[in-house]
Structures are given as C-alpha cells and as structure tokens.
Amino acid sequence: MFRFEYGTTNVYALLGFEGAEEIPLKAEIVKDMTACMRAAGISLSEAAAMLGTLQSDLALVLCGKFQDIGADELRGWLARLTSRLW
Template sequence: MTEIEHGSGNIYADLGLPDAGEMLVKAQLAAKIGSILKARHLTQAQAAENLGMPQPKVSGMLRGQFRGISETKMIDCLARLGRDVQIVVKAAPRSRKEGRVQVVFV
C-alpha cells in the first residue's frame, strides 16, 4: 500500500530549504505578476519595459528563477502593473511563538 504524505502548504519547506518562507512569498508574487502579464497579452520584451527589468530577468522570474530578484522589486512590479500593494503588520496570536509572512490577493 502506498502511503500518502500531506504537504505543509509550502513546497520549499517540505524540501527542507532554509529560506522556505521567502521563496514561497516570491513564488506567489511571481505567479501574480505572470497572470497579469498573460491577461494583458504582453510579450516578455513589453513586460520588461513596463517592469523596468531586463527581459532575461523577466523570463527567469516567470520560470521560477527569482533568487536574484528581491521581494521589494517584485512588489514594485505589481505597482507598475497597476496594483495597490499593502503591507500589514499585526501581532501574532498568543498560540504561536513567531509571526508568519503571508501573501493575500484580493
């Protein structure tokens, strides 16, 4: 019988990567950027111009290679694409020792 192991919701943590939280946030931001670009039918060259990034960086980001791109740059990309971005800091529940970083799209 095959055992099924349920993931944590963060593939990077499941793989044991040390920067799993940051990688998940970047993956979510990159996916949103990609979906906006796709909906606008932009070429990577047009996207690069709109985002203020070289085309190879855009290509890499859209393929999940975003280690060289900061979260701040990705947030700037969303703003350049006409999205408002809010960063909300609040106290974590007492049941949790540490806070967490979460991306919510509305």
C-alpha cells in the same frame, strides 16, 4: 505498512531551502504578474521595458528562478505592472 508524518505546509522549509518562507510568497506574486501580463496581452519585452529590467531577467523570474530577487522587489514589479496596465 506505510507510516505518514505531517509537517508544515511549506515543503521548501522541510527540504531545508534557504529563504524557504519567502518561496511560496514569491511564487504567488509571479503568478499574479503572469496573469496580469496575459490579461493585458503584453509581451515579455513590453513588460520588461515597463519594469526597467532586462527581458532575460524577467523571463527567468517568470520561470521560477527568483532566488536572487526579494519578495519586496517582486511586489514592486507587480505594482508597476498593474498601475501601468489598468
């Protein structure tokens, strides 16, 4: 027989990840950035130029490798993208 235990909705916190409370927030911001880029039809290199960052750094962030960047910086990137595209 199985027994289930319910915890928080943040699996990263349950697994003990450092900065777990920010991970879902950062993922949501990155999702919005990706949607914005797709809607505007811009390439990775064009978006990186708009953000003043390296294309390789932006590619890592868009693939979920955002441990070294804070939610505030990602919010700034999203704001820059949306302000320049719309």
